[in-house]
Amino acid sequence: MAHPLKHTSAGADDLLKSNAFDAVSELSVKTAAEYQDLLTKLQDMPTLPVIAMKVNELIADPNATSGDIAAILKQDQVLTAKILRLVNSSYYAVPGGVSDVQKALAFLGFNTVAQLVLSLSVFSMFSKFGDDSLTMKDFWMHALAVAVCSEGISKRWNIGKPEEVFTCGLLHDIGKLVIYEVDRDRLTFILKRAREGKKGFIEIEREHDLLTHAYIGDMMATRWGLPQVVRQAIRYHHTEVSKMASLLASAKKVIQVVRLANTIVVKKANEEGGSEIYGKSGDYSKGVVVAEMLEDLGLGIDDLTTIEKDLAKAMEKAGAFLNANA
DSSP states (O other): OOOTTBOOSSOOTTSOGGGOOOTTOSOOOOOHHHHHHHHHHHHTSOOOOHHHHHHHHHHTOTTOOHHHHHHHHTTOHHHHHHHHHHHTSTTTOOTTOOSSHHHHHHHHOHHHHHHHHHHHHHHTTOOOOSBTTBOHHHHHHHHHHHHHHHHHHHHHHTOSOHHHHHHHHHHTTHHHHHHHHHOHHHHHHHHHHHHHHTOOHHHHHHHTTBOOHHHHHHHHHHHHTOOHHHHHHHHHTTSOOTTOTTSOHHHHHHHHHHHHHHHHHHHHHTSTTTHHHHOOOSOOSOOOOOHHHHHTTTOOHHHHHHHHHHHHHHHHHOHHHHTTTO
8 A cells, every 4th residue: 555644646536625625735636545544544543632622612612701711620630730830930920920720810811721721732642752863842842932932923013812823833733743643654754854854844745745744733633623723824834825815814924923933943943052942843954034934924134033032032931831741
């Protein structure tokens, strides 16, 4: 049988309708058999924890209240402890600290706490990742760096909802975690080629005509029922989306923020000693920020310097997140 995650040229009319291909899709057309093989593997992946599913529903419910999410968190003391540890970290700097969820909600708001619950629940499903040169801690640090960078851009230039943009940044690379679960040999192959060639993870995927981690991540996020903007940020975080008619303008901005943040983090991580601060993601490229990434957000080259400084300061305060999934 052909590799289940590799492209072919045959027709595939009966593929997932919810992930219909568009004109700018990164994917070639695959046989229904190969695609179904991948879907079967993904179906074997665990569903979101019940708590996360309930919180996900609350995020989409305009009538949901802080009391609703507090009631849900009371059902999971471990998750509650993680949330409180984060809320009491220097990253949020809540005056005097908080000892219960209700107070955390009062200081940070419903959306921030809900997004944290959703993100931590997703990551709790993956305990291992990568190889000796790329550990789960490396990956978590990278995801966190992209999240805080995205959030910083969102806040400074008023683009999207900061807490939502943070989640998009944190979850943008979950496709790599999924690949580790369904096809470990493939992940090892891509990481090896990327390291040897000083190339990006997605460059290797494209060179070998493989389904990208961005697309696989979107498939998994769709199965989990994650918010649409999160799914789209996962799917298109390596894509120039400005001319894509199928995306809402608001979603494009969020995707562009995550794309820029990811590129900046890769750039900083691959500088001398940078991975100690910004983690690793299997992307060994130089992380080149091209003009369109800034222009699409109405930013200039001077703003790039500001973003990098903000990111460095934010990472100094974000240490508590590194232990949140322990």
